[in-house]
Amino acid sequence: MSYPGSNKKLVLITGAANGIGLATARKLASTKHDLFILDKDEEPLAKAVAGLTALGARTQSLVLDLSDSENIMPSLDKALGEAKVDKLVNNAGVGFARNVENTSFAEWDLTLDVNLKASFIMCKYFVPKMIAAGGGEIVNVASAASIVGLKNRVAYCASKAGVAGMTRAICADHAAEGIRINAIAPGTVDSTWIEKILADAPDPVATRKMMEARQLDGRMGTPEEVANGIAFLLGPEGRFINGSLFVMDSGLTAI
Numbered sequence: 001m002s003y004p005g006s007n008k009k010l011v012l013i014t015g016a017a018n019g020i021g022l023a024t025a026r027k028l029a030s031t032k033h034d035l036f037i038l039d040k041d042e043e044p045l046a047k048a049v050a051g052l053t054a055l056g057a058r059t060q061s062l063v064l065d066l067s068d069s070e071n072i073m074p075s076l077d078k079a080l081g082e083a084k085v086d087k088l089v090n091n092a093g094v095g096f097a098r099n100v101e102n103t104s105f106a107e108w109d110l111t112l113d114v115n116l117k118a119s120f121i122m123c124k125y126f127v128p129k130m131i132a133a134g135g136g137e138i139v140n141v142a143s144a145a146s147i148v149g150l151k152n153r154v155a156y157c158a159s160k161a162g163v164a165g166m167t168r169a170i171c172a173d174h175a176a177e178g179i180r181i182n183a184i185a186p187g188t189v190d191s192t193w194i195e196k197i198l199a200d201a202p203d204p205v206a207t208r209k210m211m212e213a214r215q216l217d218g219r220m221g222t223p224e225e226v227a228n229g230i231a232f233l234l235g236p237e238g239r240f241i242n243g244s245l246f247v248m249d250s251g252l253t254a255i
């Protein structure tokens with residue numbers, strides 16, 4: 001498995017140019033993994049590759065817009081060549097601050113295409129290959145929004161609830177064939193995502209305070225904390241966990 005000639009496990013991470021995806025790539029680089037990272041944004045992706053390579057991880061990358069559903073499998077075929085992916089992290093995601101009345105069809109489609117359909121296509125592509133190779137591990141990045149309704153996030157909540165359901169169904173179908181697939185449900189995490197939300201907010205200080213207060217320890221999580229959870233689920237210490245929605249939200253969904 002892995003890159004030809006390498007004895008390390010190869011992990012593919014989507015949306016790895018920033019935030020939780022990049023922190024996960026760094027964490028896995030530090031635990032002797034090779035990496036294949038993809039993102040729609042070329043410049044931060046190239047920067048991520050340089051940083052990961054400097055950490056000693058053999059890293060290849062692909063600029064790919066996951067909303068272009070038809071293009072995902074052909075692009076993977078071309079970019080991966082002989083490389084064999086052992087572990088997959090479906091992390092890329094988008095969200096719009098909209099309710100049912102003001103969500104456009106285009107926003108609904110984009111949210112569902114990137115957050116849910118692309119994760120389905122990635123699983124459809126890799127699960128049979130992993131089974132043929134004797135098994136594999138997958139983590140789908142879901143959200144607290146998989147569990148509770150968040151205000152003004154109708155398409156996002158629908159997409160992330162779908163990710164949790166799809167994860168359980170793939171586990172039910174393929175656990176016996178060596179597939180270990182879990183979803184992780186972070187609370188609010190201080191990533192580039194949140195930076196953008198705060199930049200657009202009429203009162204960024206009040207919005208930040210509100211977002212911090214949702215977690216019961218009164219702060220946002222860090223991308224590194226979520227990366228630790230993903231690495232745990234992917235690794236040998238998580239081997240008894242399958243089909244779960246692993247909640248990491250400092251109590252956001254507990255009350």
Ligand SMILES: NC(=O)c1ccc[n+]([C@@H]2O[C@H](COP(=O)([O-])OP(=O)(O)OC[C@H]3O[C@@H](n4cnc5c(N)ncnc54)[C@H](O)[C@@H]3O)[C@@H](O)[C@H]2O)c1
Binds near residue numbers: 142143144193194
């Ligand atoms: N930040 C949070 O509070 C939070 C909470 C729960 C779940 N999540 C989930 O975590 C995941 C990562 O979020 P983050 O906070 O690190 O966000 P981020 O915006 O910092 O990173 C997301 C990455 O996904 C990439 N991406 C977006 N659309 C893409 C597309 N069409 N094709 C390819 N790449 C694309 C972006 O370019 C970016 O690099 C998302 O699935 C998000 O829903 C985030």
